[in-house]
Amino acid sequence: MKERNKTLDAGLRGLDCVGKLLLILIMAFPFFWMISTAFKTLAETLAFPPTMLPESLQWVNFTDVFKTISVGVYLRNSIIVCVFVVILQYFIIVPAAYSLSKYEFRAKPAFFALVMLGQMIPMQITFLPVYFMFSKMGMMDTYSALILPFISNPFGIFLLRQYFMQVPGEVIEAARLDNASDIKIMFKIMMPMAKSALITLGLLSFISNWNNYFWPLIMTSQEARRTLPIGIALLKDADNLQRWNLIMAGNLLLVLPMLGLYIVASKKIRNAFVYSGIK
Amino acid sequence: MRGTTALSKTERQERLKGYLLAAPAVVLLFIFTVYPLCYLIYRSLFGGNLITKDPKFVGLENYTSLLESKDFHQVLSNTLIYTAVTVVLTMVLAVVIAAWLNSKKNRRLNELVQTCIFTPHIISMVSVSTLFLWLMDSKNGLLNILLNALGFESFPFLASPDTALFSVALVTIWKGLGYYVLLIMAALQNIPTSVYEAAEMDDTPALKTFFKITLPMISPTILFTSVVATIASFKVFDSISVMTGGGPLNSTNTLVYYIYEYAFRYGKPGQACAAGVILLVFVCVITYVQFQVSKTRVHYQ
Structure with a gap:
């Protein structure tokens, strides 16, 4: 009886873990996709099946944003x-x-x-x-x-x-x-x-x-x-051409300062929002 | 005698200082809140366009033409549907996730989930909207590629009037969820452990404990955060402006976006102000509800 409880517990723990990892994936993956797209060539963004990582880092996207x-x-x-x-x-x-x-x-x-x-x-x-x-x-x-x-x-x-x-x-x-x-x-x-x-x-x-x-x-x-x-x-x-690699590169410029701030002071920022929410 | 006049003099000085210190804030709040509110109501009674010097007084005409307009009916129903979908889904998900993260299983993972789930809240809605435009893109968007790979048919997302409003709501929920999880977790952590001890002794099942103890204990917070979410939904503008521009076929046109378009695209500030007054009424009603809620909140404690 006790034995069975233990395996059940382990199973539940595993399920719990999988669920939480899925949640992390749902919240974090769009950001990963933004960064990955920002470094791709236009052809790569249109490729099927899509590639997870850019073949080589297209820093030129960022200079193109500055030009546009x-x-x-x-x-x-x-x-x-x-x-x-x-x-x-x-x-x-x-x-x-x-x-x-x-x-x-x-x-x-x-x-x-x-x-x-x-x-x-x-x-x-x-x-x-x-x-x-x-x-x-x-x-x-x-x-x-x-x-x-x-x-x-x-x-x-x-x-x-x-x-x-x-x-x-x-x-x-x-x-x-x-x-x-x-x-x-x-x-x-x-x-x-x-x-x-x-x-x-x-x-x-x-x-x-x-x-x-x-x-x-x-x-x-x-x-x-x-x-x-x-x-x-x-x-x-x-951008009529919908060059998503360019758009995401520009987007990254807007996101990075906040993301950087959040990585440095995530607890502090969350506490600030709890403060403001509860009053 | 001299003593009392001296005292009243310092008292007067004291009072004057109080006014002086508050003055800058009072002036700014007057210019940016009180005056605009009065002017909004006043201007809603006049016709004319953005450059007319002396617009004509038209009484309640702007209101009647709004209430007779089919477009405006759709805008109102869009706003209400969007609000209902966003608030209900956000609150249900937030309570479930908060309770889940509050459990003792896999503690280290919980911290990571909390960090990740809150991240979109501090990112600009412009960024999040453009990112989801890309993810929901009908040709190369990752979401449809994923759906197809799992054996589902493509979902039209923002391309169809039937699904666009829901898709915009989905983005809002994804962005805001972490904030509400955070607030509800704070409420969960404030529940004294002694409350649970009786239930533990009786071996009450976890689900029953959740519905009979946890939920009633945090219900004031749930009500309060629902009000916050409702007002935030009424104000929706950024995502509409970036993702859909109110389309397709007016299906995502909401109140604030309508006001913006009526003032700046169609050049009818009178009608835009009248719509603004209607938004004001909405916000007042919700705030009144919030006031009542905070009264019951005091009751619970």
Whole structure:
């Protein structure tokens, strides 16, 4: 009887293992296929039966991508937008969260409601009015149009407020008695206490801005201000021949930074998303 | 006397500081949330095109023409079907996989599965969409080659109006699954082990334990994540824009894509804004549900 249980157990274990390997295959294989295709010749992508690995690595695909679309410009714009959003948002959300957690004023509930509203309303609803506003002000195709709407990150204010509320009032009182200014208190006391939240927010907004397609699609029409996701979508459309090896090579340029970041800090990134999901 | 005025002075200063610190965020939130919402509703009552200086007031005409349009009916039903398929399949798969990964078998493998399954979530939807365009390609796509090799007939995926919406939903599910698995696993790990002890002593079968103990314990999280997934589905745009452009035959045209096309391709911002208001109503209803859900969540704890 015990013997049989053991074999049953081993069998179940094996089945469990096979199932999980299959799951890994389903999630990882498309990425492998993207990388493999990116290094193939056009003939190889059309070959039947398909080959798993390219016969020789076609680095020329990447130079062809640079010839077809202005990767350099897109890449520069993507980096500028991401860096500015990540840095500037702290200047907005840290004081706001500090005010919400440590100050008393009559409009505070209204301010808090405003933050909640900002968190609730997606940009897919507000984009048309913002587009009208920016085009009236001549701000289309500017970095400001790509950066400003993202720096008052309401979720960031909400999360930081929770952290700041845990800082005991006595600590702040003591600092005030030492004649520390509010700016000093924010930098020297509040921000170190919320370090993990600040890193989380930076990571999340970097990832979402790097991947953002919708907003730059609406706000830009000139090459000079387009970001990489737009570039890759254009590459797909620009290529009537459907040279999938080229398209996948371009795609890889957009994917690799995120994949690299994920390989380096996979646990940290997942924790950041759990944070943001549960609140 | 002097003491109280001095106090009220610092109090006043205190209050002023509170306002000053919040001011930049308040201004930005006003410009990018409150004002656009008001303008959206206001603009939905006017006609004209993108360059008209003084559009004509038309009252509710934009709404009535939307509600009478067959295209818009299809857009609404597309959006609702897409949402239902995506949310139901994602949640069922996420709960099953999360419970599976939470079991004690093959622990080392579990970590790897978790890492892999979450990867697509941080990749741009543009990349994922182009990748699946290639995989679902009717001539040389790997998915059909695989189906044929296994003895099945080719599946039309994005080429046929009958399957395109489902194919787009499939891509969304593949991309988002890991995120929901992660959230549900976090909920599973928060269930105190003491809850299971009684069941273990009674030798209750695993399946019964799952349905009678585990599922009720994580049901608040399931409801909450369903709401998140529902709102995300209402907002779908990137995959539609990259993979199908709303086609074939309008079969994948969803609300946000419709708004975008009506404003920028057909130059009818009034009608686009009216459709935007309808999306706003959807999101408000779902958020109200979320609010009720979070109330019951408090109940459970």
